Amino acid sequence: MEVLSFTERMFVKTMFRDRMADLNGLAFEDFFIRIMTARYADFVEVRTHGSIGDLSSDGLRLHDGKLYACYAPETFDADSARDVKKKFTGDLTGALAKRAGEFQTFVFVYNDPRRGLHPEITQLLAQARRGHAPLAFETLGPRQLLGELFRLVKYQIEEVFGAPIPVEDVVYGVGLEDLKPLLDHLVERRRQTNGQQSPREVSALKMDYNQLDEDDREMLRRGMLHTHLVEENYQGLTDVTERDEVAADFNAYYRGIATVYSTAADVVYELEKYVAGNRHLDRASARALSVVLAYFFETCDILAEPPTGWTPPAREPALT
Template sequence: MLPHQRQWARIEFRELFAGNHGCAFEDLFDRLMELCHPGYVAVRTHGNIGDLGCDGLGLHDRTLYACYAPETVDVREIRRKFRSDLLSAVTQRPEHFENFTFVHNDPRGGVHPVVSGLLVEAQRDYPNLKFHELNPRKLWNRAVRLDEVGMALLLGVPEIPVQEVVYGVGLREIQPLLDHLREERKRLSGALSVAPPPATKLAYNALNDDYVDAITAGLKLSHVIDDYYARVADLTEHDEVAAGFNAHYQQVRAEHPGDPDAVMWEMEVYVLGNRRPLRELQVAADAVLAHFFERCDIFDRPPAEWQPGQPHGWV
């Protein structure tokens, strides 16, 4: 796919997976896995035997998938669902799998702290099995490998637009994001001094093509954020929000060492908050992220002597 097609597909994917829960989410997951992995078999409940703790099986890699995609998080239900599926699987179909993968719909790219603990406990209790989790970010990383026909089938559209789609984004669309940033910003003393990034910054930070496309497109709208801040009465607000961006970036980078794509995903969540990422809002988020990326409030500036092909800043 062309860069603008991949960008369009990413936004559609986010909106589709954010708006479906329960069985609808499982159907989307089945569709994705069947397109990406020929050895995947979707499992449906049957009579009084249920699904034997399994929502899908990977025949080639002997992986069992258990999905949990609620509209609201209930810690007790998470525990019940995880333990119930795992116990049912190891009791009723132990010869069918070596990997147990918990699939969930948390858009923040990680798992609820309770789930992380359950995964650790399960690995301890069943040392002969391997445990994994799949979140929407990892699902997109699989989907992005599809060709145009496969992506259209996944998204349920006739075709992926060939012509570049231009979304009108102005101050009205940016405003809710900036309101959210003002709530989240970390107030630091003094003003920040930042400069535009060198042309090699994207390469130095080893972001995948998906995020390179998003930042490149977002830079075209960076002037909208400049226009916004030119109109606010508080002259320090821009630097305060930038400080919040930088502080949050440093925190999530420490949580995801060596994984720039996970960090960028977390920064998107920081911008969008808990809002469902509708198409126009996602484009606006890309513009905000590109703006602070350009200012070097997030991600690293390469050394002056660095050249593409040399070790990047996340090694």
Template sequence: MLPHQRQYAQARFRSLVEESSGNEFEKLFHRAMELSHAGFMPIRASGNIGDLSADGWCSCHRTLYACYAPEIFNASATQRKFRSDLRGALDKRREQFDIFTFVHNDQRGIHPVISNLIAQGAQDHPGIRLQQMGPQKLWYEVMGLGRDRMEVLLGESIPVHEVAYDVGMADVEELLTHLADARSSAAPLEEIPIPSPHKADFNKLGQDSKRDLQEARPFVHLVERYYHDVIDVTERDEVADGFAAYYRQMRQEYGDNPDEIFWQMQGYVLGQGRPRPSRLRAGNVVVAYFFEQCDIFEVPPAGWTPGAPTGVLS
């Protein structure tokens, strides 16, 4: 798919999640996983035996999925559901899985109480991995689908013509606003070294891309401060996973053109519309932050210097 089509698909997928709960969300989850994983098996309840404490199973990764998507979130009810599903899976299906994934529809991320349950469960059951999958992680599972499969997932055709969508990465909309507002009072731009110069050279980035990184570097502390202040401790890792997944997809599509990959990463943050200068600068700060955190682009091997043999994107 073209970048603007993928962004359209992301916006529509987010809308589907917002509009669904209970069985409807479970159906959406089943459809997404079946389209993206050949080894996924949806599990439905049947008569007196129910679903034997599982809503899906993936043979490729020996992963068992338990899905819970209430219309209105309630921490106590979610706690009971998590404990019941985990206990039931261990009693009825222990030989079938190594990973237990709790799937939920909370757009804001996993509730702190549930994150504690996952951490405690990992300590109590060291033989299995416990993890969660919210709407954003579910999107990462399907974002690499081709257009035909994506249209099956969304239940509609994706526009072919080039259009501008102001969607970008939904996770960082508040962050972009924060950066755009805070930048004017932040440190003034001055001549500074290009961020991670060896990394930029190793990935063969051109002068325009390097300049964008250079100008953004004095303000990456704003991103760090933002993540330090947010309540949801998983938000940074969720966004980083999205950057890394999109980077891998773009590298697969544009592997011989690092500046095109860099441009696509900027577009992932900002969308395909024409942003205001303050928003464009904020978007570059976001890209620079994840560039320096090594979530995107390749890290030079120890001892590599410019002029040494070949970067990875040759």
């Protein structure tokens, strides 16, 4: 069966982000159920039915013993945190009463791609783990849901979105007109800083050191083919300090999110959102985004540099 090419995966990632930005409540539950139904043959969606309700779940994997409950408020503030805590407690209590013996893992599914789990919810999950052993508890957020989506084949993903995935283009060009909106956005976001080191070339070890996954590596490799356009843009400006100010701001933002997110994939995801702002990314803009990220990656403004003398860990030899 047909799997996605790299460019198709990047397009699907953009489609997913655009869709998630508008999903809450029942719309998010429907989207979640479409992905999980396509992904797992043993997934059973649970719909509200008359007086018995939904039996305190939105889906159940019969063979894996996982019960899924979706929590997708439109906004997440103090009031919605209280509502989610109330619903979580009610769903868990109801599931234990109505579905005893049917599940071994309670999965908390949430929709916020920006902030992750609210601290009050993580505390609630920790309390539930202690109070309901040996029952297991897991979370499933937007990044994990995207991972489930990427395990589908092409026609299934098209069915989930109700739209085709364009198949053209492996070789592409990027022009300054494509880069300018993203560069302008960075200028708007820049802040004054206290002296930054001058940019310099980086070694190929940087991708290994940051443990980037293959999608992000390929995105940066392709972007690096056109990073000279970013340099041309800055060389043509009257304000010779603009590049360094933008880079310093970008670096400061990177350092901030690097303390919050534990994986390189999450950090790259947040950097992409920082560059793109709230604009919709068509295919040309998505390619331009990869060029901007690659430029600041090359010049050591984002992601960590390997220490002097660092070498990648030896890989396990292939089995013969």
